[in-house]
Every structure is written in structure tokens, then in C-alpha cells.
Amino acid sequence: MNATASTAPQLRLLLQRHALLAFFGLTFALSWSIWGLQSLLADADPISAGWLGIVAAYGPTLAAIALAGLLAPEQQASASPRRQRWLAGAVLAGTVWLNITVVSNPLESTRPAVAALLWLVITLLPAWIVWNVFSRRRGVRDLLRTLAAWRAPPIWYLVALLLPVIISLLGLALLALLGQPLPPWPRTEPMRELLPLLVTTFVATLLYGGPLGEEAGWRGFALPRLQAHHSPLVASLLLSVVWGLWHVPLHLQGVYHGIFPDGLPGILLRIVITIPTTVLFTWFFNRTKGNLWLVVLLHTAVNNTAGFWLPVTVGVYAAMFIMTVTLIITDRMWRLRPPEHATVHAYSHIT
Template sequence: MSAIAAWTRQHRLIAFFGLTLVLSWWSWPFYAVGLAPVPFFACGPLVAALVVIGLAEGRAGYRDLLSRLTRWRVGWTWWVVALATPLLVLAVAAAANVTFWDAPVPDLASMAWADIGLLFALRFVNPLDGPLGEEPGFRGYAVPQLQQRWSPLRSACLLGAFAALWHLPIIVVGELQPIAIVVTFAITFVYVWLFNHTRGSVLLVLAFHVAQGTVSYAALGFTGADADRMDWLAGALWLVIAIGLVTLDRRAWRNAPPAAIPSVSAERVSV
């Protein structure tokens, strides 16, 4: 065990990314032959982070992650950004779908708002869902580790490429469209930008992720080709937003703020 811990301390990111794939993808081949109910587990990044932290940093690492998960005093404007931006993207995509492709107009009055509110709350605490399954690992652990070594821009590129690859099983089985690869890469820049501007708050990016997927296309009345088109429209908007953030806020991509790199004292290690 001491040898494993020593290797993990020297190769934190390799250990995290490798373990994330193993934990998330292990059921994929079994699903392909009908022996598993799902091809993919979204909790892989969360569990991988907890294991790597336990081996590499111990209690101090857990305290650091917990402090990020409870970091809510970041200014009310950032709460508005985190919660409103995904909803605004959804609204603009829906409006374009209705205006230019004659998709049905969403009947907001008939939507099950109580159910949507309950789903919104549950996504904060369900580790098998994307927000809690991903954010403590990807933003809470990987981003600070990456930014300790590289700029936020390079860190976002690396994590975006990995996150796109990580979604491969559910793309292959048709649960996500292939456009998700590009969208995942692009939206990673938005996540990193928000994380760094909120003093490394995992809670804020968690709220952003929850808001991003709680209102489904089906809830808006989009099905079939209309729902597929929403993926492309929303994806295009996220790509535009990511390019805009990189282009217009260049200073943010040069150096990470101290609060967005590991606060646990550790020797400089290889990837």
C-alpha cells in the first residue's frame, strides 16, 4: 500500500484520470453483451477523486475538497451567472427552434414545475447523476491540480479533451449525439472560467451543472428531430460563449488565482 500511495503522490493526475475511466467504463463491455443495465457510471470522477485524495493527501485533501464544496460566499452576481446562463442558453435555443424550424411552442403553463423543482434539488445530492458525479472530481480535484502545473487555458484544453473522451460510452450507445464531444470540450472552458472567478467554488459549478440539465427538451415539448436539433442549437451557443470568454477575458486564461489551485502543501510532482 505504501508503494501505491507513493506512486499516486507522484502521479496524481494519471491516477485520477485512469481511475475515472475504469470506474466509469467498467460496465460498458458487459452492457454491450446484455449483462449490465447501463454502459456508464457518472460517479467515476467523484469516486476517483476520493480515492486519489486518500492516497496522496489524506485528511488535508478531504478538507480542501469539502471547503470548495461549501464555498458559497462568492457574490450574488456569480450565483446569477451560474444559474441563469444555462437557462438563457436553453431559452435562446428553444426560441430559434420555434422561429426557424417550426418546432412546437413550449407550453410553460402546463409544465410540471413542482417535479422540475424536485429534480433540481435531487441533482445536487445524487452521486449517480452528472453534477455531483462529475464536479467534485473534474473541477474540485482535476482543475486545481492541472492549474498548479499549467495555465487555465491549457488546463481547460486538457480537461475538455478528457471529458469528451469520458462520455464516449453513452455516445456510442446513442444516449448522446456525437455533437456532445465538441460541446463537452467547449463547455469545459465555461466551467473553468466560472470556477476560477468564484475562488475555486465547486458549489457554484455544481449549481451551474444542475441548472444546465434539469429542464429537459421533452419537458419543453420537443421530441424527435426537434429535440435532436436542440442539441445542435444549444451546442453552438456554448461554443460561441466559450470562444467569447477566451477572446474577451484573456487575462483569466494566463494564471489561475491562488484559491483555484491546491491549498494542500505538496511537493511539485509529475503528471
């Protein structure tokens, strides 16, 4: 027991010194290993394979929660237990509704027991993360607390939900100004069918399309530590490379076939395109004082806009580039942020 007791502080000190490397390593290990299992199951049990892919997308957030708890395991009094139960219960009700009405039936799987277990996992996982917003562990609570910070100025809700739409429309306008043909509209449903579809897709994207599973990791855990030693611009460039590489298994599975070129060119193009998105997310995270809830909404809007109900075009990439340069210049993102604005949690002063 003495040996165990002496090992824990040493392990914590090692993690503090190399928190970013530990986070990136654990994130890749979790996501890539599960995506590997998904590939093995893809032909034999596509339903279970699809749900494994959802679990894999939660790798960054799960890694961040695990490390945050190890770095600052001090126990605090339970905060707002009533609000904790209410929020987690609301999320659980939403995932149950979504998975019953939209997601495949586990009994249709060739391995119904496995599929039922994975259905239960993806149903409980979002509610478990919200439950941990009020965790008794100081590190976990500090990491996730802004996931419940929805009382933000309305302007930031408008930016999160409408900016991706504005960028897409500006991209189409650029094509029209240059006399280029406009691509076909992705959606052909009548408006009375399209609006409910947009709402359902938005919720599904938020829960299962990456935002909730990634943002506590990329922006909540990694970005503050990067910005503790680098400017927002350099931090964004570094994070964009890691974020882009994290998607490699999906490229190898052909998920982005038709969107990106196959093989290495597609992976490199993904990293290049990830740069302006990361700069945007960094700017938004800093401007909203590290509000993860708003960043999750922005991530959802980006994923839900591009290719689902607005077309992805060269004009969109051009508009993103213009926006990126504008944000860098107007926000002077090449300068280090003052320590009081670094949005780094108390336990994360060593990276």
C-alpha cells in the same frame, strides 16, 4: 511491517508525480467497468442496471476522494461534527424521499436482493460524500470543503441557475432572426404540474444525473492540477477531451441515440460540443474561487435545461460558441494564472 511502511511513502510519491494519470485511469476503470456490468444486466434486470448506471456516474468523484486521501492522509481534528451530521442527514433524508417517491421499487426487479442493495447504495452515496466534506483526512477535506460553501454572493447563484436558460433562449432567438422554424417545446404539462416537476427533476439531476458524481473529480481534482502548468484555455481543451471520452460507454449503449450520431461520429461530436461547456465550467470555477457547490449547481442547470424543458437546437450551439469566445477574450484565458490563484491544494504541487 517495515516493508509495508517503506512502500507507502514510495507509492505516495509515485501518485504525486502522476496524480492526473492516476485520477484519469481510476475514473475510467471505475465508471467503464460498472457501465459494462450495466450492459450485461440491461435485459435481465433493467431496474438494477439503471441503478448501476448511477453508481458509474460517481466514478470521477469516488476516484478523486480515494486519491486525495492517499496523497494527504494526515489526520486532522474533526471539523464541525454537528454541522457534518446535520448536512449529511439532510442529504440522506432528501435521497430517501426521492428514491421512495420517484425511483422504481426494488421489489419489482427480477433480482430484488440485488436491486435492494443498489437502492441502498444510491441512497447512501450522496450523504457519504457530504459526510466526507468534514473528513479527518486532510486531502479529502481540502478536496471537498467547498461543497458546503453555499454562503456565496447571490450573483453567482444567478449565473449558475440562469445562464444555461439564457443561452438556450438566445439560441432560439438566433433561429428566429434567421427565419428558421422553432422546434416544439419539450414540455406540454400545465404550469401547476410543471413547476413541481422542475424541482424534482433538478434534485434528481443533481444527485443522479452527473453533477455531484463528477465535479469533485473533473473540477475539484483535475482542473487545479492542469491549471498549475497550463492556461485555463489549454486546461479546458485537455479536460474536455477526457471528459468527452469518459462518456463513450453511454454512446455505445445508445443512451444518446437521437441526440448524437451513432458510432465514432457521435463520440467526436460529443468531444467538440464538450469544449465550450468545459470552458464555461473552468471560467465559473475560477471566478468563484473553486466553489464546487456552485459548479455542481451550474452542471445541474446545464443538464436540466438542455432537452428537458427547453429544446436543444443549432442555435443553442451557436450561442454556446459565442459565449465561449467571449469568455476566452474577456477573461484572457490563454494566460497562465498566478500561483496564488491556481486553486491547487497544498498536497497537489506535483502532477
